[in-house]
Amino acid sequence: MGHHAHNPYGADDRASRAIDRKREREREVMLQIAFKNAEELSTKLVQRLLDKNIIETTSDSAIRELFTKLLKKLSDMEEFEMNFKIAPLRTLVNDPNLLSLYLTQYIIEDLINHDKIQDIFGDDLDIYNAVDSVMSLTRPE
Structure with missing residues (x-):
């Protein structure tokens, strides 16, 4: 008869x-969508940041x-590099969009x-919120 160790954390793991x-x-x-639609997303993002009075710039383009x-x-980008960048904002919202967090931290x-x-x-x-209102388009359902 074999003895099997019981791991109570197996299911959790x-x-x-x-x-x-x-x-x-x-x-x-999300990264693939952002890459393929970079120009369109950038246009929408900059317009949203301007509309919401988040940025003031001398050159939209x-x-x-x-x-x-x-x-x-x-x-x-390496996952570590992205995680390092977004670390200060990780608890900003529940279930955050990683791209939105990254871009928010980049802006700041x-x-x-x-x-x-x-x-x-x-x-x-x-x-x-301004960034995510555009970048939420990259999030899979």
Whole structure:
């Protein structure tokens, strides 16, 4: 008669791995959508940021171009690099869109220093909500 060790965490561990796989698939799909639709998403995003008075810029086109390049580059980014960038905002909302978190942190941390940006307004949540209103299009159902 064999003795089998009973692991009370086995089911939890399997569920956790399944959730991780689902998140990873969701992340891959979102990055592919962002890459394929970078120009359209950038145009909508910059327009939304302007409409919501989040950014003030001297060149809409330069900022659109910047976001287009960024969205195309994200698919090559290491998961660690993305997670590191979004760490300060991870608890901002429940079930966040990773792309929206990344772009929000980018706006707060990096875009503010762009020579075509005059100012950035709103708190982290205001910026996230404006970004996510566009980037939610990348999220699989």
